[in-house]
Amino acid sequence: MTYIRLQDIDKTFYMKNDQAYYALKNISLNIEKGDFITVIGGNGAGKSTLLNALAGTFFLDSGKIIIDEQDVTQLPEHKRAKQISRVFQDPSLGTAPRMTILENMALAYRRGKKRTLKRGHSHDEKEFFKQQLASLNLNLETRLESEVGVLSGGQRQAIALIMATLHSPELLLLDEHTAALDPKTQRMIMELTHQIIKNNHLTSLMITHHLPDALHYGNRLIVLHRGEIVKDFNEEEKKALHVTDLYELLLTLDERM
Numbered sequence: 553m554t555y556i557r558l559q560d561i562d563k564t565f566y567m568k569n570d571q572a573y574y575a576l577k578n579i580s581l582n583i584e585k586g587d588f589i590t591v592i593g594g595n596g597a598g599k600s601t602l603l604n605a606l607a608g609t610f611f612l613d614s615g616k617i618i619i620d621e622q623d624v625t626q627l628p629e630h631k632r633a634k635q636i637s638r639v640f641q642d643p644s645l646g647t648a649p650r651m652t653i654l655e656n657m658a659l660a661y662r663r664g665k666k667r668t669l670k671r672g673h674s675h676d677e678k679e680f681f682k683q684q685l686a687s688l689n690l691n692l693e694t695r696l697e698s699e700v701g702v703l704s705g706g707q708r709q710a711i712a713l714i715m716a717t718l719h720s721p722e723l724l725l726l727d728e729h730t731a732a733l734d735p736k737t738q739r740m741i742m743e744l745t746h747q748i749i750k751n752n753h754l755t756s757l758m759i760t761h762h763l764p765d766a767l768h769y770g771n772r773l774i775v776l777h778r779g780e781i782v783k784d785f786n787e788e789e790k791k792a793l794h795v796t797d798l799y800e801l802l803l804t805l806d807e808r809m
């Protein structure tokens with residue numbers, strides 16, 4: 553049974569001269585539970601808009617979004633937050649800089665749980681957070697009381713990723729979440745992403761401009777161009793692809809006016 557269904561989605565924005573243009577045009581996409589879909593396409597192709605549509609950042613012009621049999625099309629972003637987690641390119645968007653690592657994690661952990669009047673965290677929760685951090689091998693479990701703002705971008709992004717998945721969301725949306733990192737840290741965060749998605753059986757969409765990552769990770773690859781899905785490679789097709797094929801494809805799309 554299809555887990556997430558996007559049906560005939562349109563989203564237009566208006567330019568200064570009041571002319572409308574399609575950021576998403578007639579998008580239909582079926583996502584199965586456990587799908588890890590990598591998303592590529594040129595600047596302005598509509599990739600972030602597609603993830604925003606799923607997260608509920610805005611309402612659609614037309615079309616429907618069904619998640620696990622529930623029509624969420626009219627649900628605002630905060631009502632989808634329990635099911636949907638996001639990590640962005642900018643590490644500062646996923647964490648609160650003036651709060652400690654522990655406070656950040658406690659906050660993320662509470663999200664999606666029934667509201668409780670109790671503040672802070674229990675001893676067990678602290679141990680759980682420590683364990684999660686230890687799995688990163690970044691020694692962050694010894695720095696629970698450090699403010700997140702003093703950490704490096706890679707360290708923050710690792711914490712943002714753990715925070716985004718602490719409450720086991722149904723859907724994880726990654727928008728170029730490794731783009732601001734140095735190559736070594738990028739590798740580390742990508743491996744961590746892969747592990748977290750696998751261990752928690754998450755369904756995920758990941759936008760990247762890094763074509764080798766788009767090929768290496770995930771079981772499906774979609775290509776956006778001018779608001780439309782122009783290619784949808786399944787696992788087998790994806791395995792047969794090379795980076796040069798993707799590069800060529802992106803070039804020909806640009807030439808096709």
Ligand SMILES: Nc1ncnc2c1ncn2[C@@H]1O[C@H](COP(=O)(O)OP(=O)(O)OP(=O)(O)O)[C@@H](O)[C@H]1O
Nearest residue numbers: 565566574575593594595596597598599600601602
């Ligand atoms: N809030 C908005 N208001 C007006 N136009 C918008 C808005 N959000 C996105 N757009 C436009 O929609 C189109 C798609 O933008 P989007 O951010 O989805 O591209 P993208 O594929 O994520 O590109 P990039 O690779 O540069 O991040 C662009 O032309 C962009 O200017």
Ligand SMILES: [Mg+2]
Nearest residue numbers: 599600601727
């Ligand atoms: Mg984008």
